[in-house]
Amino acid sequence: MEIVNITKSYDANFVRQVEDESGQIMSQCYQCGNCTAGCPYTFVYDQPVNQIMRLVQAGQKETVLKSKSLWLCATCESCTTRCPNNIDVAHIMDVLRHMARRNGYSPVPTVKSFWDSFLSSVENNGRAFEIGLLVSYIAKTGRFWTDLDLGPKILPKGKMHFTPPNMQGKEEVKKIFNRFREESRK
Amino acid sequence: MSDSLTYAYYPGCSGTGTSIEYDMSTRAICAELGITLTDIPDWSCCGSTPAHTVDHTLSSALSARNLALVEKMDLDTAITPCPSCLTNLKTATHRMEKDVFREKVNNLLDTPYQGGVATKSVLQILVEDMGVKALKDKTVKPLKGLKVAAYYGCIMNRPPEVMNFDDPEHPMAMDNILTALGATVLPFPLKVECCGASFGIPRKDIVMNLSGKLLDAAKDIGADALATACPLCQMNLDLRQDQINSSGGTNYDIPVFYYTQLIGLALGLSEKKLGIDKLCVSPRKVINAIGRDEAS
Ligand code: SF4
Ligand code: SF4
Numbered sequence: 001m002e003i004v005n006i007t008k009s010y011d012a013n014f015v016r017q018v019e020d021e022s023g024q025i026m027s028q029c030y031q032c033g034n035c036t037a038g039c040p041y042t043f044v045y046d047q048p049v050n051q052i053m054r055l056v057q058a059g060q061k062e063t064v065l066k067s068k069s070l071w072l073c074a075t076c077e078s079c080t081t082r083c084p085n086n087i088d089v090a091h092i093m094d095v096l097r098h099m100a101r102r103n104g105y106s107p108v109p110t111v112k113s114f115w116d117s118f119l120s121s122v123e124n125n126g127r128a129f130e131i132g133l134l135v136s137y138i139a140k141t142g143r144f145w146t147d148l149d150l151g152p153k154i155l156p157k158g159k160m161h162f163t164p165p166n167m168q169g170k171e172e173v174k175k176i177f178n179r180f181r182e183e184s185r186k
Numbered sequence: 187m188s189d190s191l192t193y194a195y196y197p198g199c200s201g202t203g204t205s206i207e208y209d210m211s212t213r214a215i216c217a218e219l220g221i222t223l224t225d226i227p228d229w230s231c232c233g234s235t236p237a238h239t240v241d242h243t244l245s246s247a248l249s250a251r252n253l254a255l256v257e258k259m260d261l262d263t264a265i266t267p268c269p270s271c272l273t274n275l276k277t278a279t280h281r282m283e284k285d286v287f288r289e290k291v292n293n294l295l296d297t298p299y300q301g302g303v304a305t306k307s308v309l310q311i312l313v314e315d316m317g318v319k320a321l322k323d324k325t326v327k328p329l330k331g332l333k334v335a336a337y338y339g340c341i342m343n344r345p346p347e348v349m350n351f352d353d354p355e356h357p358m359a360m361d362n363i364l365t366a367l368g369a370t371v372l373p374f375p376l377k378v379e380c381c382g383a384s385f386g387i388p389r390k391d392i393v394m395n396l397s398g399k400l401l402d403a404a405k406d407i408g409a410d411a412l413a414t415a416c417p418l419c420q421m422n423l424d425l426r427q428d429q430i431n432s433s434g435g436t437n438y439d440i441p442v443f444y445y446t447q448l449i450g451l452a453l454g455l456s457e458k459k460l461g462i463d464k465l466c467v468s469p470r471k472v473i474n475a476i477g478r479d480e481a482s
Pocket of ligand 1: 028029031032033034035036053082083084085087114136169
């Protein structure tokens with residue numbers, strides 16, 4: 001981990017905001033490392049999860065919000081389940097992702113594009129439409145589908161639909177997204 | 187709990203597509219066991235992981251729309267086979283106990299949700315409402331000789347305050363059911379480890395690594411098959427098993443059943459009804475060996 005000069009860069013507002021949005025008290029973390037020990041994703045993280053916790057305590061807003069770890073956390077709930085101080089660590093990771101989004105950071109663009117494609121599929125169809133989602137993901141990332149080998153395995157099983165699901169109340173679902181956007185603008 | 191086991195049923199998006207055999211086998215065993223499932227009319231997606239990574243109010247609203255529909259059905263319990271849907275339904279229920287949050291969520295909905303619905307997994311009602319003994323009594327084809335590892339995935343039981351079922355580190359519901367049905371359930375050390383979740387498309391390397399470890403452990407303990415309770419886990423382990431083999435230089439050939447399919451086989455239901463033909467890694471050898479004398 002790089003050395004940070006906390007006297008210069010401590011952002012008290014950031015710490016408060018994370019606590020407000022997550023309902024967790026950051027100072028309760030005493031850096032035992034249990035969360036990291038159980039986190040299956042440490043091998044792809046730039047900052048292990050206990051270091052994220054430490055960096056939040058130290059008010060290191062930019063370093064935290066730029067971190068790739070936020071986008072690679074699968075919300076597997078292992079950290080939350082095992083924290084001896086009952087800190088809902090996975091919830092904090094979620095809240096940090098929300099803040100990263102709002103601040104325009106997306107250091108793992110493929111993951112963000114995948115999630116965004118999924119949500120627009122839900123917004124438009126009321127339910128997730130897998131093939132539509134893939135097409136939109138490919139369009140967003142410009143990456144060709146790297147799973148071509150799976151086609152022959154899955155297509156004959158009749159598990160993928162080529163037309164969107166037919167859901168009557170899909171306008172209602174669209175309205176949820178629209179109202180959410182209006183509320184967030186306030 | 188009423189004597190007639192009747193529930194509002196939430197199939198979830200994958201249940202109509204990539205995990206159709208989970209949905210088929212769930213419906214088939216429930217019918218056989220006298221459990222009535224009434225589909226939530228016009229249910230919508232719970233938002234899965236992507237919604238809660240954007241915003242908690244949005245995520246809960248997507249779940250709450252469905253819970254409000256259940257309230258209209260006059261049923262008190264909604265059940266789903268999918269742990270990811272379950273997490274969203276349960277988390278929404280949990281957070282909406284707070285008035286301020288409930289109001290924020292209801293502001294996004296056409297029909298507000300009052301908060302009167304209990305949410306459970308199909309697995310939970312099988313062990314708690316039906317009971318392992320009742321399942322055992324209905325067994326016509328014991329799973330004798332089948333050595334299986336029960337894999338729960340990461341979120342079926344965690345965090346315990348929200349999921350409120352079984353043990354967060356050593357869940358036993360599937361182990362107990364499969365044992366009662368006559369299978370040999372092996373102690374599986376990774377029963378709640380993450381399989382790589384939905385990273386298969388954006389970061390395949392993660393799934394290759396994490397699901398690879400699960401297959402490795404299953405092989406190590408001598409499992410003939412895995413039993414799963416989650417559509418994503420099943421897909422990562424079964425559909426991607428060849429990819430895992432190529433990336434890790436392995437040659438696993440381990441069928442990955444939904445636990446409901448195994449229950450169905452023990453109840454004597456046809457393979458067709460259970461969607462056995464939808465599995466990618468062929469379970470033929472394993473199924474044929476069930477019930478055979480060990481010595482032969
Ligand atoms: S497990 Fe809890 S107390 Fe320990 S380092 Fe992680 S967040 Fe801090
Ligand atoms: S929830 Fe995220 S940070 Fe916590 S253990 Fe799981 S992957 Fe790691």
